[in-house]
Amino acid sequence: MFDPVDPKQSFPALERGILTYWKEEDIFKRSIKQRKQLSGDLLEHGHGERAKGQGLKSQSLSYSFYDGPPFATGLPHYGHLLAGTIKDVIPRYQTMRGHAVERRFGWDCHGLPIENMIEKENNITSHQQIKEMGIAAFNGLCRASVQRYAKEWKQTVERMGRFVDMDHDYRTMDPEFMESIWWVFAELHRKDLIYEGSKPMHICPRCATPLSNFEVGQGYADRTDMSVIMTFPLKDDPKTVLLAWTTTPWSLPGNFWLAVGKKITYAKVREGDTTYILAEKLVETVFKGREYEVIGTIAAKELIGKSYEPLFPYFVGTVLPSTEDTKKPQTYGERVFKVITNDAVEVSDAEGTGIVHLTSSTGEDSNAVAVAEKVDVLPHIRIDGTFIEAVKDLQGMNAKPEGKDPMATDKKVIESDRTLESPRP
Incomplete structure (x- = not known):
């Protein structure tokens, strides 16, 4: 006979009753100790003396589960509750298999979450203030605040019923x-x-530190940037000019390549004594209100490999670090400033000009091209968001300044080079 069951049950009360039983009987730690004494598949053989008689070994068979620790x-x-449940299911299943x-719970004590919290609480607004007060x-x-919510975490994890050693x-x-x-x-x-290699990373210029994708997602916001069309005369035919498009004028001093789309048809457009090359579908949009003549078309494959005059001369004579100790050192001027195509670069004829400007260091697509072209990455902007000394006209300036005019540097870049067409909002 079974004991009578009250049909009016409180599920939270039932859960708390089970949690109390687990705690009083030390079920979690006993489950580990028991399986250190016996190993094998308990689902198939059971446990205890019967299991010993069915071929289970007395040698321990451990299972390692790697768990990334959270911040406290x-x-x-909700994200922690969902991930925590998944992290509990797998070890439990492996425990059932013998x-x-x-599994020990851990705390991630490094990174920006704790730093940002301390900066806000102590009115710290710049990296320089941290240096002045001292890193220590x-x-x-x-260190004093990093586990501020450890108690609340422990209560929540235990209430979830997760088996983990806290x-x-x-x-x-x-230190250990x-x-x-x-x-x-x-x-x-x-x-x-x-x-050793290079990897594109999101950065926080104010903190002068890389950011994780999670941290970037927390601070995501739409912003208005400037759209600019640039002219790049071909080296073997200066009267023929490539029209490239970008919404990041601040990146132009680091230009190394122009990317075309493999499946895009390009038009040759004559205006005066100059022939411009851009995507055929975008001719009317780009040349709206101007007198011009389309004199022909050209396939992307015919443009690949063509060299053009660099927009800025800052790195033309700079030697690639990887060639410095070779018999024949090479400069960036000898290796870059040419038209390329790469599957990592999205080139479209839906807007712009159908030709995209690329650096070696400002994004995953740029980095992919640098790797494919076997060219050393050369960042023209420091991790604090300012231009390096080699960019003489802009050195020390912030690429994307905060304040009333976040496009102030973009405008300065345009003033520095007269081969840029009129900017469009």
Whole structure:
């Protein structure tokens, strides 16, 4: 006979009852200890003496589950609850299969969340202020507050019913943890699995630090930028000019390539004694209100490889670092300033001119081209958002200044080079 069940049940009360039972009986830690004594598939063989008689070994069979730790600078939200549930299901399943699955909860103590919180609380508005107060002092403030919501996290994780050890949690700021990461890196280096390369990253100019995709998503906002059409005369025929388009004039001092679309048909448009090349579909839009004549068309493949006069001369004579120690060092002027096509670059004849300007360092598409062309990445803007000294006309200026006119630098770039057509909003 079963005990009578009250049909009017409180599901939260039932859950709390189960949680209390798990805690009083120490079910989570016992599940690990039991499987350290026996290994095999408990779903197939059961457990205890019967399992021993069915071929289960007394040797431990562990299962490692790698779990990225959260920040404790804010309260858990729906995303944490969903991910936490998934992270609980897999170790539980492997436990049922007979594996000993040790899992310790951890805290990510590094990164911008804690830094931004401390900056707001202490009215810190610039990287320079942190230097003035001292890195050690700033780190001390961060260290003291990084686990501000650890108690609330523990309550939530336990209330979810997740099996994870929060009594012996780890913190990424602990020296022993950091040393373990350095040990891993050293082992990878010892096995020749580490290499140096360049990777496009979102950055925070104010903090002078890279940003994760998650952090960028938190601060995403639409903004109005300037649209500019540039003229690039061909080296072997200066009277023939490529028309390229960009919405980031501040990136033009770093121009290395022009990209065309493989499937786009380009038109030759004569105006005066100059022949312009742009996407056939965009001729009427670009030359609206002007006297011109379309004198022919040209396929993208006929443009690929053609060299053009650089918009700015800043890096023409700069030697590629990778060629400095070779018998024949090469300059950027010898390797870039040409028309290319690359599947990583989106070129459209729906707007602009059908020809896109590229640097080697301002985006994933630019970086992909630099890798494909085997050209060393050369950033013309520092991590703090200012132009490097080589960009003589603009050195020290902020590429995208905040304030009343965020397009002030874009306008300055246009003034610096007279081969730019009139900007359009």
